[in-house]
Amino acid sequence: MQLLMFYIFGFLALFAAVSMVVSRKPVMSALFLILNMFCLAGLYALLDAHLVAVLQIIVYAGAIMVLVLFVIMLLNLREKKGLVPKHTVVGQVIGILVLATVMLGVIAKLDLNAIKPLREMSPEFGTVAGVAEKLFTVYLLPFEIASVLLLAAIVGAVILAKRKV
Amino acid sequence: MEVPIINYLALSAVLFSIGVVGVLTRRNVIVIYMSIELMLNAVNLTFVAFAKFHGDMGGHVFMFMVMTVAAAEAAVGLAIIIALFRNRETVNVDEVNLLKG
Numbered sequence: 117m118q119l120l121m122f123y124i125f126g127f128l129a130l131f132a133a134v135s136m137v138v139s140r141k142p143v144m145s146a147l148f149l150i151l152n153m154f155c156l157a158g159l160y161a162l163l164d165a166h167l168v169a170v171l172q173i174i175v176y177a178g179a180i181m182v183l184v185l186f187v188i189m190l191l192n193l194r195e196k197k198g199l200v201p202k203h204t205v206v207g208q209v210i211g212i213l214v215l216a217t218v219m220l221g222v223i224a225k226l227d228l229n230a231i232k233p234l235r236e237m238s239p240e241f242g243t244v245a246g247v248a249e250k251l252f253t254v255y256l257l258p259f260e261i262a263s264v265l266l267l268a269a270i271v272g273a274v275i276l277a278k279r280k281v
Numbered sequence: 282m283e284v285p286i287i288n289y290l291a292l293s294a295v296l297f298s299i300g301v302v303g304v305l306t307r308r309n310v311i312v313i314y315m316s317i318e319l320m321l322n323a324v325n326l327t328f329v330a331f332a333k334f335h336g337d338m339g340g341h342v343f344m345f346m347v348m349t350v351a352a353a354e355a356a357v358g359l360a361i362i363i364a365l366f367r368n369r370e371t372v373n374v375d376e377v378n379l380l381k382g
Contacts, residue, residue, distance in 0.1 A: 133296055193372060226287075265349065274360075276357065
């Protein structure tokens with residue numbers, strides 16, 4: 117059952133990713149990327165990462181991609197329908213095959229039986245309490261630095277998008 | 282653990298390569314940005330898969346950091362795109378070549 121769900125989500129994610137790269141209209145590309153993110157959220161739920169799955173939908177698909185769609189509609193581009201020209205699609209397919217073969221070759225050499233669980237899987241694995249326990253004790257410094265990063269990004273975005281500085 | 286981890290790693294590798302090819306072959310700067318987001322998502326999948334198979338939630342925490350960086354990058358990158366469009370009236374990266382020698 118889990119394997120079936122993995123294959124459904126996996127192939128749908130792959131189809132959405134390829135469609136995003138070959139479609140000519142930026143709005144269709146954005147919608148296919150949103151579909152890809154939903155499929156990845158389903159895969160995270162399969163991996164018992166419940167908080168991460170929900171946050172993927174809320175933050176990534178629900179905020180970042182909506183921002184991208186705002187910008188696409190703000191720029192008001194006029195693109196023809198359909199896919200990119202055929203020579204581009206051929207180049208993309210060859211590129212994907214070459215690069216994916218290289219990466220899959222590297223993955224196939226891994227000794228995955230050597231993965232021993234570092235510790236027992238706690239019953240709070242992947243829940244809000246489990247992630248919060250790590251985030252506020254062991255990984256406190258990256259958490260604070262991330263807030264400074266977001267502040268810098270906000271200031272930078274406001275300055276960059278002003279008409280008169 | 283019915284799904285072996287190598288399935289997740291293979292899917293992540295193929296998604297990452299699709300993202301790389303999207304960055305390299307498309308000329309619309311917004312589609313290039315979305316291919317970068319696709320690459321970040323593929324890496325997130327690797328992190329979460331390894332987090333489950335190690336039983337360590339540091340993978341989830343790092344995925345938060347990646348998502349935070351992606352959000353910050355979204356804000357700044359799209360502001361740059363808007364500023365670019367306002368000055369050059371184009372989103373085709375081939376036409377943004379003032380620095381070309």
